[in-house]
Amino acid sequence: MRVEATIERLEFRDPERARALTQLLGTLCDEIARPVSVMHVCGTHEQSIARFGLRSLLPKALTVLMGPGCPVCVTDMPEIDEAIALARQGIVVATFGDMFRVPGSAHSLAEAKAEGADVRVIYSPFEALKLAQGTAKQVVFFATGFETTAVATAALILARPPENLSILSAHKYIPPVMEIVAEMPQTHVQGFLAAGHAATITGWRIFERFVARHHIPVVTAGFEPLDILAALSALVRLIRDRDERVVNAYPRCVTADGNRQAQKLLWEVFATEGGNWRGIAHVPNGNLRLRPKYSWADARCRFDIDSSSIADEAPTRLTQECICGNIMAGIAGPSDCRLFGKDCTPQNPVGACMVSSEGTCKIWHEYGGHVLVNA
Amino acid sequence: MCLGVPGRVIEIEELTASVDFWGVKRRVRLETVDEPVQVGDYLLVHVGFAIRRIPPEQVTETLELYNQLVTAASQDLMAADIRSEVAATARVNGGGRAR
Numbered sequence A: 001m002r003v004e005a006t007i008e009r010l011e012f013r014d015p016e017r018a019r020a021l022t023q024l025l026g027t028l029c030d031e032i033a034r035p036v037s038v039m040h041v042c043g044t045h046e047q048s049i050a051r052f053g054l055r056s057l058l059p060k061a062l063t064v065l066m067g068p069g070c071p072v073c074v075t076d077m078p079e080i081d082e083a084i085a086l087a088r089q090g091i092v093v094a095t096f097g098d099m100f101r102v103p104g105s106a107h108s109l110a111e112a113k114a115e116g117a118d119v120r121v122i123y124s125p126f127e128a129l130k131l132a133q134g135t136a137k138q139v140v141f142f143a144t145g146f147e148t149t150a151v152a153t154a155a156l157i158l159a160r161p162p163e164n165l166s167i168l169s170a171h172k173y174i175p176p177v178m179e180i181v182a183e184m185p186q187t188h189v190q191g192f193l194a195a196g197h198a199a200t201i202t203g204w205r206i207f208e209r210f211v212a213r214h215h216i217p218v219v220t221a222g223f224e225p226l227d228i229l230a231a232l233s234a235l236v237r238l239i240r241d242r243d244e245r246v247v248n249a250y251p252r253c254v255t256a257d258g259n260r261q262a263q264k265l266l267w268e269v270f271a272t273e274g275g276n277w278r279g280i281a282h283v284p285n286g287n288l289r290l291r292p293k294y295s296w297a298d299a300r301c302r303f304d305i306d307s308s309s310i311a312d313e314a315p316t317r318l319t320q321e322c323i324c325g326n327i328m329a330g331i332a333g334p335s336d337c338r339l340f341g342k343d344c345t346p347q348n349p350v351g352a353c354m355v356s357s358e359g360t361c362k363i364w365h366e367y368g369g370h371v372l373v374n375a
Numbered sequence B: 001m002c003l004g005v006p007g008r009v010i011e012i013e014e015l016t017a018s019v020d021f022w023g024v025k026r027r028v029r030l031e032t033v034d035e036p037v038q039v040g041d042y043l044l045v046h047v048g049f050a051i052r053r054i055p056p057e058q059v060t061e062t063l064e065l066y067n068q069l070v071t072a073a074s075q076d077l078m079a080a081d082i083r084s085e086v087a088a089t090a091r092v093n094g095g096g097r098a099r
Helices: A015-032 A043-051 A077-088 A109-114 A125-133 A147-158 A174-183 A196-202 A204-214 A225-240 A260-269 A292-297 A317-321 A324-328 A360-367 B056-070 B077-087
Strands: A036-040 A062-066 A092-096 A119-122 A139-143 A165-169 A191-195 A218-221 A246-248 A270-277 A281-290 B005-013 B016-021 B024-029 B042-046 B049-054
Touching (some): A077 A139, A092 A109, A092 A125, A109 A119, A147 B042, A165 A281, A174 A281, A191 A196, A191 A204, A191 A225, A196 A204, A204 A218, A260 A270, A281 A292, A324 A360, A360 B077, B056 B077
Parallel strands (some): A036 A191, A139 A165, A191 A218, A218 A246
Antiparallel strands (some): B042 B049
């Protein structure tokens, strides 16, 4: 496959250590003597794995799947429809760049903007506050991201924003979706790499309950290629030894209890609620929604959002052929999709996975097929 | 999106810090970090908020990948995400150079 961007070669911080780790992985897989399948749940992990060509260094018996690690990709279509309905009502909708072009049931916020709606791309929740301070209009921050990002939204609400600012939360919480994916009969995941910076907030101990329930080991991992190889080695060793526990392979950023101050803000403002993740399933406790105490800042309480008609605006034929859902669940890869790289490209994306920089399809389209390092 | 970006604290004023990201000075919110922060510390910053004080002995290791990536091609996804994280921090009035 052709890679459009010119990517210069990068080198491992410590090539000797990279070689030692890949050899160790080979030995561990030989000892297991059957195929091993593990999953990570983090777009940045996928970026690093693809960027550094790590899959080409792994033993053939080891498969590393990307699960639902792209918060924008798992945002459910009706959630985007809600944002579009608000924008069409004349409300200023602010959202992160990754969300802007992700299609809802029929349209994206970019299309709503092209039709005349006021949709703004922001980098930080506090830009939404500045936006609201500069206008008399109602401003809604369409907030997406995992717990790492939800902490910032919580801080924004606790900073008492101006009255014309409210939040449409599509924030998602990672630990519950790992339970769902672990139970999917098609995936056969034998171990999880936990997302480093989500675990910076929650701490690694939160995964102990998951391990006890599903008998699948979990290793927290950083984003550096050596961090990932070290975490994979730790995970495959746990699988070999049938040692069901949590190992923290990212002590630079992850502690047992996590960032308690951030947790305090997060759970003060948000409560978990069941909801659909695009392509995955209904995830009990998978959504982060504002507590009733903060309903004054909740766009769902402030406005009558009628997005039901948007779903009737028929999706295109291509959208129906998109297999983003199976890709997010780790059941299929981008190369299994008929549209990948042909009808669906970063310039003309069909599905969410080709829009976001954390989407598997966009990552593979940019880096796929090329080995970029000397190991 | 949960990438985060490391930067060095150059000044602290109540709940905000001036932080140096590769020579660019920006403002970062501190209410989300659970350890006392001092001038000279390195912070991991996500969408404008500090989420972790990086232990001093681990700063070099943390910076390595970022240093490689910030000099990478503009089309590179990881490099673009790092730039987005810096863009998410607030501008400092009256100039932005840290040194």
